[in-house]
Amino acid sequence: MKKMKKIFAVILSLAMVLGMSMTAFATEVGTKADGTASLTVNGLVPGEETTVSIYKVVKWNAAGSTWELGDGVTADDVALANKPVTINWENFATKRASLQQVGTATVSDGTVTFNGLDIGAYYVYAQSDKTSYNPMGEAVYTYDENTGLMKPADKTIDAKGSTYTLTKAFAGTDGTTTYQVVNRGETVPFTITAVFPSYDKDATDREFQITDEPTGMKVTEVTVKVGGTALTPGTETYSLVSVNNDGSDGDPITLPAEKGQKVRVRFASNYIGENNTHAGQTVTVEVKAQITDAATFANKASSDKGNNTPEVNGKLGSITINKYDENYKADATDNKLLAGAEFSIAPKDGAKIQFVYVGEEGNTSIYKKATAEEIADNNIAKVTNIVAKNGTVVAKGLDDGEYEIVEEKAPAGYSVVEVPNVTIANGDNPVATANVADSKLHSLPHTGGMGTTLFTIAGCAIMVAAAGFFFASRKRVNK
Template sequence: MKKMRKIFAVLLTLAMVLTMSMTAFATSNANAGNDNIFGTANDTATITVTGIDNETGIQVNAYKVVEAKYEGTGSTFSGYKSLYPTVITQDMVKANLTTLSPTQLNGLANAVIANTSKTAIALSNTEGTTWTANVSAGTYLVLVSNTEAHSYNPMVVSAYYINKDGKTDISEGKVTLTTNVANAKKSDKPSIDKKITGSNGNDYGNSVEVGDTVNYEVTVNPIPSYTGSHPKFYVEDTLSAGLDFAKDNNNNAINPIVKVGNNTLVKDTDYTVSFEGRKLTVNFVVGSAYKLNAYASQSLTITYAAKVNSDAVVFTSVNTNDAKLYYTNDSKVDGNDDSTEKKTYTYTFEIGGEASGTTGIITKTGKDKGEENPLPGALFGLYKSGDDVTADTVATAADNAAYKTAKSDADGQIKFSQLKEGTYYLKELNAPDGYSVNTHVYTVVIDTTYNDNGTLASWSVTIDNDKTSTFTSKNDGTWEAAINGTNIVNTTLSSLPSTGGIGTTIFTIAGCLIMVTAAGLFFASRKRTNK
């Protein structure tokens, strides 16, 4: 029995020793890392990018934008941290970050380019269009430069940890560093797009009046990379006669603003600007040096403004703005040039114009003895709708408050030109001699419909909630008009009572008769009294 007690005591002692050892081992691991997660700062993996042609002089570089975090002396992986939190916020960070939008990618590229302390990791061409590099854990932005044949969009590729089940949601246990593959998106030629910002139509078409400012934004994408001695890359914008470039207080044309992402480029350093009449040129070759290689594969924007002048034509013609991009397909040779362009369309409208085919929309007529004919010489005021301008306020508004005035011509037409879409109020201010003023205030609404490319598909005139006229563009460039005109009628004064009521003559005669009768009765009464 004593022997059994000794054996039991030995076993108990061994159990206690083993338990203490296990506790110490667990404590050691816990202090060394995070919940027993392995993975060290020395871990590396190979990132891969495909789809990039191996041109002479090409550079494919990776820049770390998300880094792995390690606890202690780098012995245990504990998570990820964004190195560019203004673009990749911490809540966006994940192990395999591949879901950045083109806008986010371009913003990230601009942030990396602007970072003077960044470190480039060069990828090597291993086979065909495949490029690789050995990197530590994290997410990398890959930029391709010094290419002539193609432009490549910025892309991201990650080296990230997974657990034994291949998942990135790691809580404990051993981890493995793995990578994904990025497929490059390339473009052979740059394109140009031009839009009207703040348009009352669509991106490419709008309507205006004289004095309006039209704001434009030109986008060029992608920016090419040129390494040869014959670079060519400039934008030329030409206005039609009805538009002038916006000017400052000294009557000088206002320079455009040029940006790549959020980076504002510097005039005379990154580009030059010249104005020649109604032509603007923005050139990205300064002297003989091309200035945009650092931004290759991204997009640039040029913003500027024009003002509508009195030469603006009405809808049967069009006020155009033509932006054209000139570039070379290969800067290593001279003359391999190309171009592409984009137009915007700006319209004004007219009522009562013979040349524009808008006669008959509104006709002034005079009515005399039941016969109605066109009436010349009636003066009308057109008022623009606004917060404090309604049909009711226009009824009592001063004549000089009118936006435009016009007299009816021999055919009774009231011509108003260079109008834009919107609501107006029409009021007769003065009538020709012998005619009364029509006091009704007419509500006139101009509506438009544009094609996707900005050209005008149709426009219409609605008067007092009745759509009376519609003009539709035909394939041959002419317009088909459907007009059910509105007549504004004046009546001759001779056919009216002198005050516009039922007349006073009859009341005057009746009053006189009553007074004479009263006087006669009064004197007759006095005569009887005297007797």
């Protein structure tokens, strides 16, 4: 048994070594050979399946000691008469089908090497589902220091992404990124994912920013990670700035930001550097934002290196309460609304919710759930009883779930009744409605009314009449 354990340990060690050695080698296409060159493409996005193809666009005629145009290449693409030769790499992007392809590969580890190349110039095409790369190319030759003659030379290209796809997700408390209803005042997390761009060696626009644009909310916290490492904001990493109306950088921002204020992550030039140190690394911007609107919210991301603007939209729940008289019928269209009823709302088995009065929309009274800041602000009026001034009241800014409704005060002349619980569903229509029908109170005599007065008068009249008859009968007997 001990020998078996030793054998398994040796096998496991060999497997680990083999695995490590396998990951140490980049993808290679073709065979290395004397008298040929290699072209390595770096800076591709790791983890993305990227198709990389190379095309020979300039040939070397050793016998005639001259450069020649490759298949499908015209003088508009390559100016051989210029010294040095000029190549318009961007011209080849739309004519790849007519060029001479000498190698292709699909890689996901961020790099690929093409071997066995003759002296010449090669156009490199790279594309993934999420990232488009600028047209690029390289000539694989150099001059021998001793003989002064041309010879093959291995070269390396750093791929520069021209456009990157951003993704944005809203993760609820259960960890999912599916649609979820939230309540007003809740702080919700959003994640923006991008790829750190690469830059040409002669690039002058070494800038990179990601902007978060909230609607119906305010940004309270931002965390930036590059390659899985969290960065501390500063002059050597990144800064948070506002965004002017023309899209330019505004003033530095101290969080929490104002409601609806755009927040931009501006990477420092020192962090971007000149050696593409972070090129191809995954960038995540984790944004936390507090919901300030009572009905909807949206959060959009953009970048100066992005080719899309992903947006997450959501809604908040609401409860509509209609107060009717005792003749209410569910299928009727002429039900009579009663004015002045008051209701309280609470999550099932929870405390009554505090609301802020918004105003009247037509004949509907509107209230919104108070945020923690509003509850703490003594200058803002809060209520637990919401009033159906004209018979209908709407409570906005609620989370999904079951709610208890209590009729705290009935309209004049009507009795308080029990109201069934309602449920706000998690989905695209988070609305619940409670139709409440009241009963009239029993009629009572008015204070200071007739009461027993009539009966007293009648009784007295009968007594007087009886006394009259008594004395009249005595008088007749005496005669």
